Amino acid sequence: MVHPTSSDTVPTHPIRPAPRLSMRTRSALWVWGFLAIPVLFYCVIRFYPTFNAFWLSLTDWDLMSEAEFIGFENYRRMFADPDFWQTFRNTFEYLVFGTPISLLIAFVVAYYLDRVRFAHNFLRALYFMPYITTAAAMAWVWRWFYQPPPTGLINSALGEMGFGQIEFLGSTSNALPAIMVTAIWAGLGFQIIIFMAGLRAIPDTYYEAARIDGLGEWTILRKITLPLLKPTTVFLVVFISIAFLRIFDQVYNMTTNDPGGPLGTTEPLVLMIYQTAFSSYDMGYAAAQTVVLFTILLVVSLLQLWILRDRA
C-alpha cells in the first residue's frame, strides 16, 4: 500500500512532517497519556470531594434543602459537644493501644516464623487468613463469642471451668478493649508478611559477620535487625495508625443494636461521622467532623514520619 493506485491521489504538496519531538518529550507524553486516567479519576473521585467537604463543613446542608453558609457554627457545636470528645478519646484509645500492640505481636510472630522451616507456608497462610476475611463476618463471629451465657463461647467456657462471667460488649469499660483485640487480630496477617519481607531483605552477610565477631542474639537483634528494619517499621506504624484512626467495621458490626455503645464508649470518629451523615442527614456537621478526622490523620502521619525520619 505504499504506492498510490492512481496518480490523481498523489498529493501535489509535500506532506508536512510531524512536529519534531524529542524522544524525551514523546516518552513524557506517553507516560502522561497513561497517567491521565488515574489522575483524572483521583481528581474527580477523591480530591474534588475532599475539598468540597471543607466547604460543606461551613454550611448547614441536610441533603434536602440548599446548603447555606453558616461560618464556623458546626465547629463550635462540635467542640461544645461532650459526645464528640468522647468519640475523640475513644479513637485515640484505639490508636494508642492498638498500634504498639499490633506492631509488637506482628514483629515477634514474623521474627520467629522467619526461622520456622516446618510447615512455613501453611503457618504463614494461617496468620494471613483473618486479613482476607470480610471484616463484617469476623465481627459477627466475635460478637457471638463475647455474648453472656448461654450463647457466648468464651463465657460458657469460663463457666465450665468454674470462673465468674466477664461482661464484654455490654460493659462500658471492657467493650472497647474487646473490640480492639479483634481489630488487632484481623490486621496481624498483613503486618507479619511485611515484616517478614523486611527481615528477608537484610543481607545474610551482616549476620554472618556479627556471629564471627561473637555477638549474642539479643545484640544482633538490637544492633542489626531492628535498625535495618526501620523503613519497614515506619511504613507499618503509619499504616496501622491510619487503620486504627479509621476503625469502623468492627465497631459498627459488633454494636449494631446500640451503635458505638454502651453509652458511646466504643464509638470512634468514623462511626460518629457515618451516623451524623446517613442517619441524621446532617451533612454539614458530618463534613466538619470529617475535616477534623482528616486533620488528625494528616498530623499523626506527618508527626510519625518526622519522628521516625532517617537521621543519617
Add this chain to the structure above:
Amino acid sequence: MQKRILMAGISAAACISAASAASAVEIEYWQYIYDTRVDAMDQLIESFEEANPDITVKQVTFPYADYQTRIVAANMARKGPDVMQLFYGWADKFIAGKLIQPLPEDTFPAAEIEEEFFPIVSAMKRDGQYYGLPTAVRSLALFYNKDLFEEAGLDGPPETLDELVEYGKKLTVKNDAGNFETVGLTLDMAGQDHQWWREVLVRQMGGVPYNDDYTEVTYDDEAGIAALEYYTDLGKKHGIGEPGFMDEGQAAFRAGRAAMTIDGTFRLGSFNSIEDFEWGVAELPANDEGVQSNYASYFANAIGSSAEGEELEAAVKFLDYISSPEAMQVWLEVVGELPARRAAAETEENMSDPIYGPFLAALPYAHTTLFVDEAAQRQTAIDMANRVFLQDQPVADAVAEAAEEEQAIIDDARD
C-alpha cells in the same frame, strides 16, 4: 365513598377512551426490599394495571439501609419516584425537603380519611393536609411462649403490669452459677422496649411523653420516673431479665430462652417459622386502673413532588387503589400487616384471629410518636436505661438527662 367510586369510574372511562389516542403513562413506585412487601406490591400492580390498561406502574426497590438516601439523591437529580413508600416518621423531613406533595383534597378528603382510617394516620397530616396514606399499620403486643407458661403452671398471659412481674418471676430459670437459662421477659431497649416505655409505660404511670404536637418532651416528671423505675426494676430488682441476654430480645424468644417479649406485627413473619414450641400473642398488659396504651407505626404511600400532569393523575389513581380495602386485604394475606382502614381491619374474622386480634384491638387506643430523628431519639432511651443498668445512675437523673438530650434533638431538627 360511592360518589368517589362513581367519579373514578367516569374518569377511568374517560381515560380509556383517551388512551386509545393518547400514549400510555408510566409511573414509578418505590419501596425498600422486603420479599413479602415486594410480592404484595407486584400483585397489587397487576390488578391495578388490569383495571387501568393505559397506566403502567414500574416497581423500583432498594435495600432498606440505602432507601432514604436514594430518594433524597433522586429528588436532587429531579428523578424521584411518582409514588413512594415512606416511614411516617420521615414525613417532616420529606415535606421540608419538598420530596412529597400533599394529596389532592378532591380524591382524598381529610374528613373521609379521618372517618375511615385508624386515628394514627393523622401523623401524616400537616396544616390540615394529608401527605400520605398507609396500606397497613403495625402495633405492639406481648408474645409469650405457651410451652414455658404451661411448665410454670400458668394458664394465660399476664393482663396487668403487676401480673407481668409476678409471672415473669415464675418463668425465669437460672442455673447453679446464677446465669439465666430462661428469662421471664426480654429487656431490649434497642428493640421495641423504647416504644413501650415512651408511649405505653409513661402513659400508664399517669404521664404523657410529649406535648400534643410532639415538639416538647414532657416525660421528665414523676410518671416518667415511675415508668423507668418499673422498667429497670424488671432487671435490677425482680431479676426476670437482663439487657443483652442472647444479644437481642427476639433472638432469645426465637431460641425458646425467653418466656415473653414485646415486639411488633413485623416480627410475625420471623416467628411464624418457630417449630420448637407453641407461642401466643396478647395485648400489652394494662395498669391497675385498666389503662392500656400501645405504639403504632406504619409506612405510608405518598406522591413524589416531581409528579405532574398525567403522571400525577395516574399517581393519584394508583395511590387511591393501594389504599383501598381490597389492597389492604392482599397486604394482610401476603405481608401479615394490619389493614389501615377500620372497616377492613375490624372484621369479625380478623378480630377473632388469635394472632391478629390482639394487635388490632390495640389500634384504637394506640399512639404514634412523631419522631424527628428516630434513630437518635431511640439512642437517648437506650442510653437512659444503660445509665441505670450499667452505671447505677439514680432513675430520676437518668430520665432528666434523657429528656434534655431528646429535647435538644427535637429543637435542632425544628430550627
